[in-house]
Amino acid sequence: DAKTTQPPSMDCAEGRAANLPCNHSTISGNEYVYWYRQIHSQGPQYIIHGLKNNETNEMASLIITEDRKSSTLILPHATLRDTAVYYCIVSRESNFGNEKLTFGTGTRLTIIP
């Protein structure tokens, strides 16, 4: 799987948009970009994933650059409950038989009241 690079920590004011960057310059054509988050002492929570196109769901938006070498997770209106470690992961889809999610150290996002 391609390696990802994320800033170790970020702060964001409550109510503002939180933009979390991720670099994955060695991503290959069949690899998806996944985002998970882990609130302290809980299991990781799936947020969103995408291949080429930008994606949006009820939790967040995922913006993937045209060359796919980087992406940004956007939490549009951050709340205190969004304080967590956010993981950006690239992984192949199941047809290619790679079931691994390789978690790095992620970005510790702190929402400031």
Next chain:
Amino acid sequence: ETGVTQTPRHLVMGMTNKKSLKCEQHLGHNAMYWYKQSAKKPLELMFVYNFKEQTENNSVPSRFSPECPNSSHLFLHLHTLQPEDSALYLCASSQEKGDTQYFGPGTRLTVL
């Protein structure tokens, strides 16, 4: 609630004890996973099961023994553990292997 439950949530055991961790998913998924998360380290994949068959053992010591009796249940049997095995043990499931994974709350294990 993710549809994946784990019991117990906390476990303290001595190095000579034998204990088991249980995971159950109510999502109708076919793949299940065990992960280990030690303090200040990334999550490490331990085992993968797909349709009850083990498809991956990520060089895990034999003192950890997984069991998957059906697609909804996954166990991790523990025996003669070491203090460095203290960690958060997380279970996850996905529709098929490689699909989006949904995690349980984890079992916080302390080995004395």
